[in-house]
Structures are given as C-alpha cells and as structure tokens.
Amino acid sequence: MEPGWARRVLLVEDQAVLRTLTRELFEQRGFEVCSAATGVEALAAFDAFDPDVLVADIDLGARPDGAELAEILRARAPHLGVVFLSSYPRAAARAQPFGLADAVFLSKAAIGSADELVAAVEGALGSSAGDVFGDGPGAGADAVSGAAKAGGGNGIGSLTRHQLRVLSMVARGWSNEQIAEQSGAGLRAVERSVSRIFERLEVSGDRGVNARVAAAAQYLAEFGPVR
Template identity: 50%
Template sequence: MVTAWVRRVLVVEDQPAMRALLCDMLAHRGFDVTGAADAAEATALFAATDPDVLLTDIDLGSRPSGVELATMLTGLAPHLAVVFLSSFPAAVAASGHPGPRGAVFVSKLDVSSAEVVVDAIEAALRTTTPPAPPALVRVSPLAALTRRQIEILALVARGWSNEQIAHERGTTTRAVERAVSRIFARLDLAAATGTNPRVRASALYLAEFGPVA
C-alpha cells in the first residue's frame, strides 16, 4: 500500500483567531499543519516538524519579524517554500522588502477563501528546489577486514606465498593459511568458482590502495 506524501506547513501568526483559521483551513485541505504564535516558538518547532512550507505574517508583534524568520529558516533549509501574509501584499512585494527569493505574498483580506491560501502555497512550492538526496557514502570492500588481515592481504597482493608471508611475520605456514582463508571468507570469496580467490582478493586490495611497493 502506497502512502500519499502529506506536505507539512508551519503557520506563524500572532493573532490566535487568525492562526486557528489558517490551521483549520489547511488541515481540511490535507496538509499537516503546525501553528506558532511568534518567531521564537516557530524556531523551536522547526526542527521537530521539518516543514515544506512556512506561512507567516510579516508583522508578528515583536522581533524577529516574519521576514527575518523566513530568512533565517530558509538559510537552514533552502528548499523551504515561503508564503507571507500582509494587509497590503502588493505594496510590500513592490517595495523590495527583503525576504527569501520566490516568496509569495497573500492579502489577509483574502484569507477567508481557502483556495487563495492553497494556491499561494502551491505557487511557493513551485519556486523552490527539493532537498538534495543525501550523498552516497562509499563503503570499502575491505571494511570487513581487521588491520592485521589487511596487512596480510597486502603481502598476498605482492604475490607472496603463504610460506613467504609466514617467514616475514614470524609465524607458521599453517597459521597464515588459516588467516588467508578467513580473509577470503570475509570478502565472500571462499565459495567463488571459476576464479582464484587469491587473485580476486589481490585485485580488491590493489583497487583500494594502488600498486604495492
């Protein structure tokens, strides 16, 4: 069963009635909504909610303002879409008011229409870049080996026989045979057919560390 992606909205509005109206509108439209009364509360909720959209009044009754809050949060999450509420959105937008690029302005006089708010959110989302997927972390094929096993594998990669390795390390040939067998097992080469596990293990070492001096 595929679960639909639910977009999360952080609503920041200092007037309780307006905040409740916005949250109720968006919740009924299928958004996951969290409300905050000011920038301090919004900042505290931001990490826990990881919103896709910030819907904030510009004048929050205290500093930081909605614009300052949006600038700070988009610095932390560049993919965050921003919608500003204002009594005079056209004037604010035309004034070159600082704020994140791509922010959408909505008149508070139009908030009685849920479609206006939802359309503004959709427009803001279209201007943002989704967060980049986490970088793939390369795992060495030799990560399963101990330091001692890698030292032995280095000698194998030089083309040394078990007898030569035993002489170099001051141990018995039998002990080296057991150590090499365990190396092959950890590299999942012991059961391989058609190829020499010693050759394959050497190739893995050389690919990781380069030519052996």
C-alpha cells in the same frame, strides 16, 4: 492529496482566531500543520517539525517578524517554501517579497477564497526549492514533470522538486557531505531532506535494506542513469 503523505506547513500568526481558522483550512486540505504565535515559537519548533513551507504573517508583534523569520529559516533550509500572509499592501513587499527569492506574498484583504491561499502554498512548494541545487546533476525539467505526472501519495511521484534534486545526487553515489558542499546547504538540512526522502520511498526502517541503495534504485528505474 493522497492519504499517508502530507506536506508540512509551519504557520505563524499572532492572531489566535485567524491562526486557528487558517490551520483548520490547511488540515482540511490534507496538510500537516504546526502553528505558532511568534517567531520565537516557530524557531523552537522548526527542527523537530521539518516543514516544507512557511506561512507567516509579517507583523507578529515581536521580533523576529515574519520577514526576519523567513530569512533565518531559509538559511537553515534553503529548500523551504515561503508564503507571506499579511495586512500589508502588496507594494510593501516589493517585486521580490522582502528580498527573499521565490517567496509568495498575499494580502489578507485581497484573498477571495481558501483556494487562493492553498494555491499560493502550492506555488511556493513548486518553485522555491527546486532550483536550490541548480540545473547541474540530477532531475531536470523533464524528470520533474514526469514525476509530477506519476502522481500518487507514495514513491517517486510524492517527492517535491527539491527532493528529486537531492535524490538524483544520492543516485550518483554522493554522500550527504558532498550534497551539502555542492548545494551550499547545511549538512543538517541535507540530512533531514535525505531522511524524509527515504521515508516517502518507504526504504527506511529495515536494517536489512541499504536505504541509499534502495532509493537510488527507484530513481534510476524511473529516470535512467544520472548524467
């Protein structure tokens, strides 16, 4: 992962030692981490931290548990990746973990290496939110693939699949309200996504630059006109 841009993990684990070890693992791999011991703490931290993915134990010793927390946060931010890390057996989560689309389930006892945990997070980031905005306007599979190949920690190559979908709508000239209506996401979630896209494309912070126009220009330069 390139310096200067780190995907954000909201880690929720009630066991202090495991929480610390897992946090250090993610930070060593270049992720930015906010850790919480309970679902209540995670809810309080969510808006300010604006994570890309939730990694949560299921049994947190209090309500909301990890599954309930994921459901609440997905309602706020449909693009959020979700990884359940638990002592529960795999069968307890069912084929679709706790009924949550695109969530990834890992049994703590079955994890053989740190790479497996990181791979699960990468998988959640790659699949969870990309289809929230459907296959309608915006970056299709070829565009997403092209952006991934571009690589790097800055510009178009640094955007997640979800962010490319949002950026494609910005490139169409849509307002945040229109994007929210089209996607079914909350306006606040869209505003957060757009703000982070502008930061990663380095088009924010200059009053002399219209960030929406500059971001759209980068998208169009990479993928051509939006159909």
